[in-house]
Amino acid sequence: MTLKKNLNHQLKNKKSLLAFNIQDINILNPLSKACLKLKKNAICQFSKRYFLFLDQFINLKKLIFFFKKKNVYFFLDHFDDVKIIEKFIKYNFDGVMYDGSKSKISKNILTTNKIYKLSRKNNVMLEAEIGPIHGNEDGFISSKKKLKDHELINFIKKAKYDLLAIGAGNTHGLSHSMNINKELYKIAVNLDKKIKLVFHGGSGVNKKFLKKIQKNNIVKINISSSLKKKINMLYRSYTKKNKLYDSIQFNKYSEKDLIKFFCQYIKDYS
Secondary structure (H helix, E strand, O other), X not given: OOHHHHHHHHHHHOOOEEEEEOOOHHHHHHHHHHXXXXXXXXXXXXXXXXXXXXXXXXXXXXXXXXXXXXXXEEEEOOEOOHHHHHHHHOOOOOEEEEOOOOOOHHHHHHHHHHHHHHHHHOOOEEEEEEOOOEOEEOOEEOOOOOOOXXXXXXXXXXXXXXXXXXXXXXXXXXXXXXXXXXXXXHHHHHHOOOOOEEEOOHHHOOHHHHHHHOOOOEEEEEEOHHHHHHHHHHHHHHHHHOOOOOHHHHHHHHHHHHHHHHHHHHHHHO
């Protein structure tokens, strides 16, 4: 099914699709195999840094076409450059994210609405953001300003989008303050019962807490740092047993553990 239909299904069942920040095909392949094994879907998400790097050397259109048949959706994460977003909307991605959280609310609304028009024409979902997601996500640093209730209300009433990421105190990275303002999610749902929300910084959040807050229309949860930590562990384990690096051998070595990693996350929240 399309990403839009899938997210409607998640909303109805109070579940979420997992979006994993992928750096290369050797991580994407185990993700796809995990999805096929579970007969479920997940999102392959590219951060700004890695997407621009991959676009220089890989035929992304061909890659997307191949893996779309293997239970994986494709999404752009945390882009604030409108021209780049407009360019890659035409790459047949399932969704793109415009992060206007550094801008004034009025400008964020105007730019979000501009991108929404183009995304609709190309049948691509748009994720907007209001309020900062703290920390550093692959070089993308957000502002430190706190989101106020009236700013969220104003944005929801005037902006057009398919998904909304709310900066409610979430943090990118493995350590999380847990000072998440749950009331902001409740405000959003009270304003729009069918609103689809996104939770950024899922790696550092206690599973029990995240499963509880998930019921507030959170249909997409982003996972990045815990995946990077897992890959680091696999590299260390591999180098203890092998004096020389062999890419093919390493991928065979790591694939089983990565599939298990992805399966566990998907089972927990989907």
